[in-house]
Amino acid sequence: MAKSLGESSPLLLPSPGSALQLLRDLWVLAKARVVSLLVFTAAVGELLAPGGIQHWPAAIAGLVGIALAGGAGGVLNQIVEPELDQHMRRTHRRPLAEGRIGRHGAILYALLLLAVAVTVLWIWTNPLTLALTLLGTVGYGVVYTLYLKPSTPWNIVWGGLAGALPPLIGWTAVTGSMAALPLLLVALIFVWTPAHFWPLAIYCRRDYAKACIPMLPVTHGVDRTRREVLLYAVATWIVSLVPAFLNHDWIYGGIAWIAGAWFVGMALRLRKLPEGTEMDLYARKMFAFSITYLFLLFTALLLGKVVMAYGLL
Known part of the structure; x- marks a missing residue:
């Protein structure tokens, strides 16, 4: 032992x-x-x-x-x-x-x-x-x-x-x-984090309840948590578009728009699903996608800089 x-x-x-x-x-x-x-x-x-x-x-x-x-x-x-x-x-x-x-x-x-x-x-x-x-x-x-x-x-x-x-x-x-750009990226990750983590908290809410950890789904319920996920997903989408205007980077802006719309769409679906196994599995799926979403945004920032630096468009 x-x-x-x-x-x-x-x-x-x-x-x-x-x-x-x-x-x-x-x-x-x-x-x-x-x-x-x-x-x-x-x-x-x-x-x-x-x-x-x-x-x-x-x-x-x-x-x-x-x-x-x-x-x-x-x-x-x-x-x-x-x-x-x-x-x-x-x-x-x-x-x-x-x-x-x-x-x-x-x-x-x-x-x-x-x-x-x-x-x-x-x-x-x-x-x-x-x-x-x-x-x-x-x-x-x-x-x-x-x-x-x-x-x-x-x-x-x-x-x-x-x-x-x-x-x-x-x-x-x-x-x-x-400088302004890295501070914007800090803001982006800051508003992304709740929309990233709370779907996982929904999936694991019973474990958190057993452990007496006051995660939002435990203290305020699943419906309130899903509403907050949607609000933070929309906030993430909005903040993610600001660097495009700051740098006049429309390559990044287009990717951020599409990826953010998809992320918000997932939050909307999570909000509408009835509580149960399907919702739990979808919450875990949204958590996994949120990591890909952030990776995609930061990769798009690099792509936009390369395109502008070398005048590829």
Whole structure:
């Protein structure tokens, strides 16, 4: 039987004879799949910034720092929530939840990731980038996890700000300053986050209820949550169009219009479906599509810049 979470060894404990299992557990513990999206949006911020390619050492350092700090935030989140993870279908196999890695070992892992991130950002970027990265890490790993998530159904709205910072961090890594475009991208991810996460919360609402976590579907019901998803989907669509007017980028604008209309259409369908298995499965489908939607928007921003830079149209 695995040791209890409170009595874990201070060392990382892989399954007997399984270094590969340890690597998998470290990957999951750092929430690498989530972090990969943060790194992607940060990379787009760097490539959109003036002179981003010329400042490639700072750009690479910025991405490494964001990845490591984001991983540290993911570890901190799981250090606080192993008991909650045990109640959730999608998280009950996580390393801390099953006791494959001890809490003390996870703390050491988070500190190592954060220390390397701070060192890289301090040496190769600038103080503004370091400050924003630490703000995002503390915002997610501490403020959201410890205070917002267990206390308010609007946790993802305010906690989502931490995950919205990477495009700005990428921009500042290569320029050392802020500008309107990266701030708009922060706003875009900020309003996208509730429309992205609440469909998953609808799908997992029974698990959240068992764990006594006040997610919106638990505290305000499915109908209210679906209405909020629709409102935030419309807000995301509107905000996503602003960069097209700011940059006179109609390639991006056209893609953002079509993709946003599809996203809002999904929210409308989710709103109309009767509660039941079909609605739950559709909510999960919308959650998955929302990730593709954000990826598409940021890819379109790069496409638009390339087209305009080389006069392809």
